[in-house]
Amino acid sequence: MDLIQFFGRFHVLVLHLPIGILLMAAVLEAHRVLYTKPRPATLNTIWLWGFMSAVGAATLGYMLSLSGGYDEKAIFIHKLWGFSVVACSLFCWWFFNKPQFKSKRLATSLCSLQLVVLFSTGHYGANMTHGSTFLFEHAPNSLRTLIGMPPHAKERPKITQLSQADVYLDVIQPILNKRCTTCHNPEKSKGKLDLTSINAIFTGGKSGPAIVAGDLEKSELFKRITLDPHNKKYMPAGGKQPLNEYQISTLQWWIQANAPTQGQLSTFNLTPDEKKNVAITLGLQASANAWPLLNIQPIDNNIVQDLMQHGFVVKQIAEKNNYIDLDYSTASAPLSAAGLQSLMQAKAHIVWLNFAGHALSSAQYKALSTLPNLLKLRLDQSSVTDEDITHLSKLNTLRYLNLYKTGVSDAITPDILKLSQLTQIFLGETNLSQAAINQLNEHLTVIALQPEKMATTANNLNKNINDED
Amino acid sequence: MTDLFEKTLNRRQFLSRTTLGAGIGAASLSGIPNISMAKDLSQALTPNMNVELNGHMGQPHLPAKAKRVIYLFQSGGPSQLETFDYKPLLNKMHGQELPAEVRGEQVLTGMSAQQSSLPLAGSIYGFNQHGDSGAWVSEILPHTAEIVDDLCFVKSMYTDQINHDPAITFLQTGFPIAGRPSIGAWLNYGLGTDNHNLPPFIVMVSTNAGGQPLYSRLWGNGFLPSIHQGVQFRGGKDPVLYLNNPPGVDMKMRSKMMRHLKSLHDEQYAKWHDAEIQSRIAQYEMAERMQASVPDVTDFSDEPEWVFELYGPDSRKPGTYAANCLLARRLAERNVKFTQLYHQGWDQHDNLPGGIKAQCKNTDQASAALVTDLKQRGLLDDTLVIWGGEFGRTNYSQGKLTATNYGRDHHPGCFTMWMAGGGVKAGITHGETDEFGYNIVKDPVHVHDFQATLMHLMGVDHERLTYKYQGRRFRLTDVHGKVIKQILA
Numbered sequence: 031m032d033l034i035q036f037f038g039r040f041h042v043l044v045l046h047l048p049i050g051i052l053l054m055a056a057v058l059e060a061h062r063v064l065y066t067k068p069r070p071a072t073l074n075t076i077w078l079w080g081f082m083s084a085v086g087a088a089t090l091g092y093m094l095s096l097s098g099g100y101d102e103k104a105i106f107i108h109k110l111w112g113f114s115v116v117a118c119s120l121f122c123w124w125f126f127n128k129p130q131f132k133s134k135r136l137a138t139s140l141c142s143l144q145l146v147v148l149f150s151t152g153h154y155g156a157n158m159t160h161g162s163t164f165l166f167e168h169a170p171n172s173l174r175t176l177i178g179m180p181p182h183a184k185e186r187p188k189i190t191q192l193s194q195a196d197v198y199l200d201v202i203q204p205i206l207n208k209r210c211t212t213c214h215n216p217e218k219s220k221g222k223l224d225l226t227s228i229n230a231i232f233t234g235g236k237s238g239p240a241i242v243a244g245d246l247e248k249s250e251l252f253k254r255i256t257l258d259p260h261n262k263k264y265m266p267a268g269g270k271q272p273l274n275e276y277q278i279s280t281l282q283w284w285i286q287a288n289a290p291t292q293g294q295l296s297t298f299n300l301t302p303d304e305k306k307n308v309a310i311t312l313g314l315q316a317s318a319n320a321w322p323l324l325n326i327q328p329i330d331n332n333i334v335q336d337l338m339q340h341g342f343v344v345k346q347i348a349e350k351n352n353y354i355d356l357d358y359s360t361a362s363a364p365l366s367a368a369g370l371q372s373l374m375q376a377k378a379h380i381v382w383l384n385f386a387g388h389a390l391s392s393a394q395y396k397a398l399s400t401l402p403n404l405l406k407l408r409l410d411q412s413s414v415t416d417e418d419i420t421h422l423s424k425l426n427t428l429r430y431l432n433l434y435k436t437g438v439s440d441a442i443t444p445d446i447l448k449l450s451q452l453t454q455i456f457l458g459e460t461n462l463s464q465a466a467i468n469q470l471n472e473h474l475t476v477i478a479l480q481p482e483k484m485a486t487t488a489n490n491l492n493k494n495i496n497d498e499d
Numbered sequence: 500m501t502d503l504f505e506k507t508l509n510r511r512q513f514l515s516r517t518t519l520g521a522g523i524g525a526a527s528l529s530g531i532p533n534i535s536m537a538k539d540l541s542q543a544l545t546p547n548m549n550v551e552l553n554g555h556m557g558q559p560h561l562p563a564k565a566k567r568v569i570y571l572f573q574s575g576g577p578s579q580l581e582t583f584d585y586k587p588l589l590n591k592m593h594g595q596e597l598p599a600e601v602r603g604e605q606v607l608t609g610m611s612a613q614q615s616s617l618p619l620a621g622s623i624y625g626f627n628q629h630g631d632s633g634a635w636v637s638e639i640l641p642h643t644a645e646i647v648d649d650l651c652f653v654k655s656m657y658t659d660q661i662n663h664d665p666a667i668t669f670l671q672t673g674f675p676i677a678g679r680p681s682i683g684a685w686l687n688y689g690l691g692t693d694n695h696n697l698p699p700f701i702v703m704v705s706t707n708a709g710g711q712p713l714y715s716r717l718w719g720n721g722f723l724p725s726i727h728q729g730v731q732f733r734g735g736k737d738p739v740l741y742l743n744n745p746p747g748v749d750m751k752m753r754s755k756m757m758r759h760l761k762s763l764h765d766e767q768y769a770k771w772h773d774a775e776i777q778s779r780i781a782q783y784e785m786a787e788r789m790q791a792s793v794p795d796v797t798d799f800s801d802e803p804e805w806v807f808e809l810y811g812p813d814s815r816k817p818g819t820y821a822a823n824c825l826l827a828r829r830l831a832e833r834n835v836k837f838t839q840l841y842h843q844g845w846d847q848h849d850n851l852p853g854g855i856k857a858q859c860k861n862t863d864q865a866s867a868a869l870v871t872d873l874k875q876r877g878l879l880d881d882t883l884v885i886w887g888g889e890f891g892r893t894n895y896s897q898g899k900l901t902a903t904n905y906g907r908d909h910h911p912g913c914f915t916m917w918m919a920g921g922g923v924k925a926g927i928t929h930g931e932t933d934e935f936g937y938n939i940v941k942d943p944v945h946v947h948d949f950q951a952t953l954m955h956l957m958g959v960d961h962e963r964l965t966y967k968y969q970g971r972r973f974r975l976t977d978v979h980g981k982v983i984k985q986i987l988a
Contacts, residue, residue, distance in 0.1 A: 321562060338552075343693055343834075346558035348958060360694040360834055386832070410877055432877035456877035479875045485808035488864060491641040492811070 038094030045091070045155065047083035052119055052148050055080045059126060060141040063134055069126075077123035084116045091155075104158050111151035118144050161217045192309050193296035198228060201295070201308060202284055205277050206231075209266050220267070225251075228291050243289040252285055279307040321351060323403055323427075328352045329379045337376060340369035347381065353403065355382040370394055382406040386432070389413035396421040403427055410434035410456065416441040423448040435459040440466040447473060551781070554691035559958025564922020564988070565883035566693065568686070568953065569827045569838045571866055573858075574667060575710045575845030578892040578907050579915040579936065581622045581855050584654055585635035586936040589894055590621030597895045601935045608661055610848060610897060611908040617895040619935070620905040623852045632926035639859040642867035648926040649870055649879070650917045651986050655930020655939045658890050658911045658946045663711040663846070666889035666911070670946055671717045673975040680721035680966075682950065683837035685975050686957055687727045689964045693834035696792035698730035698785060700837045701830060706734035706818035707861055710843035718839060722968040726778040729839060732797075732826070734818025739793045757787055796829050809872060811864040821865035828872050831882050845888055849898045849906035870919045883921025883956055890914055894936045913939050916949070922956045924988045947980030955982040 055076040062069055091112060095105050122140055125131060156164070166174055171181040189195045206214075206225045214225040214235075223235030234240045234250065242248040254265035255273055266272060273281075283304045284290070290298070295308065309315035316322065329352065337344050341361035347353045354376065358365060365388065373380070380401050386408045390398075395418035398407070404425050410432040416439055422431075423445035431452060433442075439461040446455060447470070457467060457478040470476045580586060597617040611617070624637045627644070634647040643650075660666035665675035672679040680688070683700035692699035702718045718729030732738035744753050761780055768776040799815075799822075806825065807814050813821035820842045827838045842862055847854040866886055873879040891914030892907035899905075913932045919925070931941035954961040954975065961980060965972040 343552065343695075345553065345693070348559045348562045349557070351562055357693060357834065360696065408877065430877075430880065434876050454877075454880070456875075458875045477874060477877065479871065481803070481805040481809075481875075484871060484875075485805040487645065488642060488809050488811070488868065491645070492864065494641065 032097070034093045035097040038090060038097055041087060041090035041094045042159075044083065045087040045152075048080055048087050048115065048119070049148060049152055051076060051083055052080035052115070052144060055119075055122070056141040056144045056148075059122075060138050063137040063141075074123070074127055077119065077126060081116070081119040081123050084112075084119050088112045088116050100158055104154065108151065108154040108158060111147060111154055114147045115144075115151050118147050163217075189312055189314070192305060192312070192314055193294060195295045195308075195312060197284070197293050197295055197298065198291050201280060201312065203228075205273065205281065205311065209271065209273055209277075212270075213267065241285060241289050244286065246282065246285055249285050252281060255281070276307045276310040279304070280311045283307065321347075322405065322429075323353065323381070325350070326352050326378060329354060329376060333372065333375045336372040340366065340372050342369070342373070352379065353381040354379045356380050357382075357384040358388060359384045359386040359408070361388075364388065365390055365394060370397055373397075374400075377401055378403060380404060384408040385412050387411045392418060398422060399424045401425065406430040408432040409436065412436055414438065419445050426450055428452055430454045432456040433460060437461060443469060446470060550691065552691045552695075554687065554689045556689045556959070556964065559690065560960040560963060561955075561958050563956070563958030564881070565920070565956040566881040567831055567834065567836050567838070568683075568883045568885065568921070568957070569831060569869065570682075570840065571824070571862075571869075571884065571886045572667075572671075572839060572841045573845050573862070573886065573888040574713060574841050574843045575663065575847075575888060576666070576890045576892055576909055576914070577845040577858070577888045578847060578851060578855055579654070579913065579932075580620075580892065580894060580907070581624055581851065582637050582640060582859075583635065583652055583915040583917070584913075584932055584936050585626040585637075586622070586894070586932075586934060588934040589619050589936060592619045593621045594618050594900060597935070597937070601933070601937050603938070605912055605937075606661065607893075608909050611893065611895075614897070617893075618900045619894055620896040620900055620907070623903065623905075624856075630926065632928075634926075634928060639856050640863045642864040646867045646870050646919075649874060650919050651923040651925060652915060652917050652928040653930055653944050653949070653983075653986070654913070654915045654928060654932055655941065655943045656887070656891075656914045656916050656946070656949065657939060657943055658914075661890065661909050661911045663889060663909075664714075666909075667713070667717060670889050670949075672719075672721065673947065673950055673977050677714075677716050677719075678721055679973065680723045680727065680975075681718045681729060681839075682953065682975060683718060683729050683839055684720045684723055684727040685954075685964060686837050686959070688723050688966070689959055690836065690957065693836060696788045697796065697830070697833055697835050698789075699835060700727070700729040700839070701835055702729040702731040702839045703738075703823040703826065703841070704731070704734060705820040705823060705840070705842040705861075707813065707816075707820060708842050708844040708858075710846050713841055713843065717841075722973070723966060724774050724778050726781050729837075734823070736817050738797050738817070738826075739789060742790050742793055744790075754787065757783060792833075796833055797826065799825065799829075806872070810868040813861070814865065814868075820862050821868075824865040824869040828869055828876075828878075831873065831878055832876070847892070847906060848908060850904060851892075851906050852904060873920060879920035881921060883923065883953070884919040885916065885953070886918075887916030888914065910937075912937060918986070922988050923986050927986065929983065929986050942983075942985065944983055945980065947976040948983055950976050951980035952983045952986070955987075 055073065058073060058076070061067075062073070092109070095109065118140075122144055125140065126137070131137070153165075163179065166177060166179055169179075174181055186196075186199060189200050195201055210225045213220040214223045216224050216226065216230075219235070221235040221237075223240060224230035224233075225240070231240050231251070237250050240249065240251040246252050251265075254263060255278055257264040259272060283300070287298060300308065306315065329346075334344050337356065341358060341363060343357040343360060345355040345357075347355060356373065356376070358369075365385075374397060377400065381403055383398070383401070383404060383406070387410070390413060392415075395414060398404075399421040404427055407422070407425070407428060407430065411434065414433065414436050419433075419438060419442040426449065428449050429451055431446075431449070431454070434456045435458065437460070438457070440463050442462075443466050446452065452474055454475045454477070455470065457470075457476055459481060460478070462478065467476050467478050580589065595618065597619055602617070622637065624639050626635045626637050628634065629636050629644040630646075630648040632648050634650070634652060636644040636647060658666055658669060660669045660675050668677055669675045671681045673682075681700075683702075687699045700718065704713060715731065718731065720726070720728035733740065744750065760783060764776055764780045764783075767773075768780075802825070810821045810825050813819040814825045816822055820840070823840050827840060830838050842858075845855070845858055870879065870884055873882050873884065891910040891912070893910045895907075896905035897908040913936070929942055930939060930944055932938065933940045951961040954964065961974060961976045961982075965974045967973075
């Protein structure tokens with residue numbers, strides 16, 4: 031137990047008192063002098079408190095300096111400024127209490143002096159804790175050269191193509207810079223770990239190298255980022271924003287690929303999935319959950335009115351997303367020629383389209399195949415046929431296709447497989463054979479439960495219960 | 500105008516009229532009633548979208564994962580310990596006292612606080628793991644067990660309320676005291692409707708159950724215009740009465756009458772500027788459209804045999820939970836935004852083993868059938884199905900614990916809900932309770948978090964859908980609540 035060190039650490043707490051109180055005293059005093067207002071009696075008390083708290087902070091600061099660990103020269107400068115704060119505030123308290131001193135200029139100079147010594151003390155003190163470059167770390171280059179700091183390191187040109195990215199400089203280091211280096215850099219290396227350069231990473235910290243090429247289990251860094259977030263050892267520490275799944279997968283790929291330190295990505299063998307993770311990490315591809323299309327201009331009001339007149343329910347997808355959701359399923363009349371015409375006018379905007387339960391003509395289905403941005407198409411319980419699907423196989427943005435309870439048959443299989451973006455198809459109660467469904471199932475999610483089977487399963491479960499009773 | 504004020508308005512009317520005044524100006528410009536309410540929303544309406552259709556938000560805040568909700572409310576507080584939250588330790592410690600350190604500071608209800616002993620009670624029903632996800636489900640829910648890979652279990656729900664009415668009110672309206680709008684009303688207010696011919700918010704209460712009472716204010720509009728309140732379908736053969744015109748009145752005569760009534764209402768509105776008159780007009784018009792749309796949706800004669808087998812024999816008896824589930828699917832097919840079912844009778848303070856088994860028997864098959872059926876039709880993709888009650892039940896027995904019988908008291912500290920479809924991950928379990936099934940040890944989900952997540956799935960930022968009333972902006976999640984990101988697909 032070291033009492034001096036114990037009290038000394040309270041310096042960082044108490045030092046805020048003189049800063050606040052003396053700032054208040056100096057500003058109020060200057061204000062009343064400049065505007066020749068009567069001097070409130072409390073001002074005296076404020077100066078006195080400011081002085082006393084400065085004495086307190088200085089004493090504790092002195093105790094803290096005894097525990098060592100700081101640069102001697104830096105301490106000397108800070109101490110000097112600190113004692114001037116104490117001296118200056120004592121003088122101010124005494125001086126302003128004397129009504130005979132009437133010089134406006136002297137009074138304002140004194141207040142200014144107090145502020146200058148106060149802030150200088152604070153500044154040199156902060157430099158000791160945060161490092162001397164802290165304040166101007168993110169300053170513009172012009173300002174940095176002015177105060178004699180080197181300009182920022184040149185940023186690497188923005189990556190526009192995955193293959194050109196440098197595996198370390200463009201992929202790995204930026205991840206660490208974004209989430210880790212505030213705590214792991216040469217000046218402030220928590221856990222004795224510096225993550226700002228490849229050499230430092232291999233050197234590692236307290237527990238050895240942060241990365242062991244080719245070995246995830248031995249790589250302390252990877253272990254730390256994949257712990258349960260509640261674990262004390264989880265990184266980034268301190269509740270800082272965690273790495274997302276794509277960044278983690280990218281680091282994982284890098285370590286497993288023997289942690290290469292240079293080389294363009296094109297020289298490495300990445301699986302499509304790994305490529306996707308890196309692309310998302312680099313911001314070259316939207317994440318899986320993001321909206322898959324670029325936004326477009328809002329739709330013309332007249333087209334919307336027109337669509338509504340023809341029985342469509344028209345909904346904008348979201349406030350910053352100008353695509354529309356078009357629903358004809360609740361309309362009672364068949365789609366008219368004019369209705370289709372207005373739909374075609376909204377062509378580029380339609381992403382979700384619902385014709386469930388309707389009987390369109392072949393020409394109308396064919397027209398739908400020209401929608402350039404369609405993501406989701408509901409034709410369940412509609413009159414759609416195998417031939418119509420041939421036309422619709424041109425919908426190369428389509429993600430979801432609902433053909434539940436329609437007359438389609440095995441013949442649609444090749445056409446469905448042409449829909450390169452399709453992830454879900456609904457084929458219950460159609461004429462497709464189990465073989466065709468299995469074939470499709472290899473490429474996408476097919477939902478085609480057999481009604482009788484569902485009913486039988488349910489009945490059997492009930493039988494079991496009743497037997498027990 | 501000033502003449503009119505002086506002649507016909509007393510002080511109270513003057514105040515109510517002039518506070519509305521600002522909104523009225525805007526309303527007459529755009530032809531949209533109630534646009535004054537939209538001032539609360541940071542996003543102005545797109546001029547080409549109309550309020551009745553697109554709600555006061557005009558469009559969702561973000562692309563919706565779910566376009567509609569079916570909420571299977573299990574009223575009374577189903578025991579999590581006999582259904583989904585498997586706690587073998589309770590069987591091991593059956594009959595022993597609830598350890599004080601487990602109970603902690605938890606307040607008990609007056610019903611069991613007086614008990615001299617709080618003996619732990621293990622579930623009398625066995626549990627098995629099911630599906631690829633390996634979820635534990637009790638043997639009294641065999642049908643739900645079949646679909647666990649489509650479900651997202653939240654085992655760490657907790658609520659602030661320990662008694663039925665405040666707890667249900669809290670879940671449905673975001674506040675334990677009556678007077679706030681129900682979730683369905685908020686969604687209708689914000690997002691409008693997707694089908695002009697049916698109410699966007701429909702409520703059904705099972706007739707094959709009884710128990711703690713339910714009140715229509717649970718699906719009320721609160722301070723929102725009354726047009727947003729839930730419409731209750733009656734259990735029984737005629738879910739909506741008086742759909743047919745009286746003898747001697749044909750459709751033509753009826754619509755002539757409606758038009759005349761509207762002109763009278765319009766006259767009233769021009770004089771009083773009372774938003775409720777607009778609501779009344781809209782309700783009459785909806786009623787007229789429902790004369791055709793309701794028989795269409797409630798007549799099951801077009802359903803094939805296998806559907807009834809899937810939902811179970813009860814589905815042929817109008818008003819039962821099973822029939823209501825089937826009707827909920829038919830409403831989902833017709834784009835009804837929010838369908839709220841209530842099934843009472845889960846309040847097993849005593850005789851829990853027999854009671855809960857009967858409850859499960861009446862609901863298990865149809866709940867599971869609904870999910871399967873929606874999935875088959877491609878509707879589960881954008882329909883959010885929710886199953887759950889207002890709180891959980893204690894791990895100790897209320898009343899006498901015997902080898903075959905026990906009861907459980909209310910327990911707000913943890914309970915289980917499940918969700919399916921509509922943008923939630925399938926085949927996962929979120930959150931965890933301790934071995935005693937008493938406290939939450941991982942990922943607690945407050946009622947407001949659940950509500951925030953529901954709104955998020957519907958494309959609504961729960962912090963931005965607000966309504967100014969009596970000088971304050973209100974929202975469903977009151978003053979807190981965060982979206983549970985981990986369960987979003």
